[in-house]
Amino acid sequence: MKVALILGDQLTTDVSSLQHLEKHRDWIVMAEVGTEARYVAHHQQKIALIFSAMRHFAAVLRNNGWQVHYHHYDPTRPQLGLHDVLLAFLAHTPASQLIVTECGEHRLHQQMIEAWPVQLGIPITIADDSRFICTKAEFAQWAQGRKQLRMEYFYRDMRRKTGLLMEADQPVGGQWNFDSSNREPYRGDPVVPIQMPFTRDDIDNEVLSLVAREFASHPGTLTHFNWPTTREQALQALDSFINTRLRWYGDYQDAMQQSQHFMFHSLISTSLNCGLLTAVEVCQAAQQAWQDNKAPLNAVEGFIRQIIGWREFIRGIYWLTMPGYAAKNFLNNSRDLPDFYWTGETRMACMKACFKNTFDHAYAHHIQRLMVTGNFALLAGITPSQVCDWYLAVYADAYDWVELPNTLGMVMHADGGFLASKPYAASGSYIHKMSDYCRHCEYQVKTATDHNSCPFNSLYWDFVSRHADQFRKNPRMAMIYRSYERMSDDKKQALQARSAYVLEHLNEL
Ligand SMILES: Cc1cc2nc3c(=O)[nH]c(=O)nc-3n(C[C@H](O)[C@H](O)[C@H](O)COP(=O)(O)OP(=O)(O)OC[C@H]3O[C@@H](n4cnc5c(N)ncnc54)[C@H](O)[C@@H]3O)c2cc1C
Ligand code: SF4
Known part of the structure; x- marks a missing residue:
């Protein structure tokens, strides 16, 4: 037996x-x-x-x-x-x-x-886990001998392997990647369709009571629990995404709104990661939507790239580099994670909105994770392992193989650029461009050195300055360093003073 x-x-x-x-x-x-x-x-x-x-x-x-x-x-x-x-x-x-x-x-x-x-x-x-498109051994072979691992080249191989969005050996539409069309801010039109609500059965209710009783001290609330817990529900959620939101997915992939928790995202990561859906069936459903003229190519390609590109690439990196990867700290960060990551209480409107989403729904979309809560942790020099523990704890889709490289590599640049060619560091201007958060904030996004200036702004220039040795020669950061070097000494000193104040008072922001 x-x-x-x-x-x-x-x-x-x-x-x-x-x-x-x-x-x-x-x-x-x-x-x-x-x-x-x-x-x-x-x-x-x-x-x-x-x-x-x-x-x-x-x-x-x-x-x-x-x-x-x-x-x-x-x-x-x-x-x-x-x-x-x-x-x-x-x-x-x-x-x-x-x-x-x-x-x-x-x-x-x-x-x-x-x-x-x-x-x-x-x-x-x-x-072997046959639910992934690329086995650990195939990834290791692909990575062998490459100086840098870049998702884009890996993704093209996965397109060839799966035949998704391919015409013979060429990408449909003549381009592998339509990302340049996918960076629109959202101005309220089209209206974001609501997420499909699920009815809870006896099993769900029994478990919800158990968790409320036994895990009450854990973060978040159960009030808005709406995750698919069966394959049937996961398929319904996928169908709803494909028919109501996929067509806008590309355009507004990076956009954020104070009043919108999910934007045009699919919310399928929980189902994919626990096995209720498979990567191939999800991508085939998206491809079919494009073939049926229900969604444009930029949306469908962008969506499929996240799954057969990023998701598979991230898993490959994890198994290629563990266990050493988890201990990396290229930028030598040593500051503790501020309390507001656990309480959600901060005056920074962007962070507060992302925390609210996180605690209410165990969800935040990629740009909220990367460019708001992640960006802040990077700029403030938080210890990577503490940031990783937080991301692993608070999201319903978080498993070590996918959370760790995203946080440690993509967000914290703690692997020294193994996963991403430059740090995803940004000032408040990026958040202002891609969201309406700053309109609801008591900090001023347009200034950097005043007592009420957006904390991201001075922290950004402090990050640029304190890591000059690591990044000045990075061609993708050359323009930033040219701008910094053109600044007057007075301006640099004022930025330094404001960032020192912000770092000393992190828990009061
Ligand atoms: C700091 C940080 C931590 C993250 N931790 C996790 C995690 O623990 N679990 C997780 O599944 N994703 C994680 N991601 C990736 C991404 O943010 C989530 O997959 C996505 O937000 C899930 O929401 P969605 O299903 O609506 O995604 P959509 O935007 O609709 O994307 C579709 C699918 O693409 C896949 N995908 C997109 N980006 C990535 C990525 N970078 N890595 C892996 N898969 C990706 C997911 O399966 C996702 O469901 C993290 C990203 C960051 C920046
Ligand atoms: S002003 Fe700064 S802290 Fe406030 S919402 Fe905008 S980016 Fe966030």
């Missing part, structure tokens, strides 16, 4: 571990355990989403004829780990082999391959 462990982000009926099993003879184990739910303070909605999606998935497996041993979260034993549940199960159901599809976290992967065979006393087979 064999047993497969299915993890909370492997909720796909053809997940590779099941290919090794026979129904009626073998067993599947699934477990809600405190060690996974509590090793960082995950947002309450994230725990509710995963537990509920797991319970629904176990029911699907049973209906399909599988034997499933399901361990419900036990509040009396919050320290229980996955291997404890397996050990107890194997004590009364001896098995000759444990099969697990490769997990999304280096920490757990190491435990599985090093400690578990001894602790559990059976051999463990790790099966």
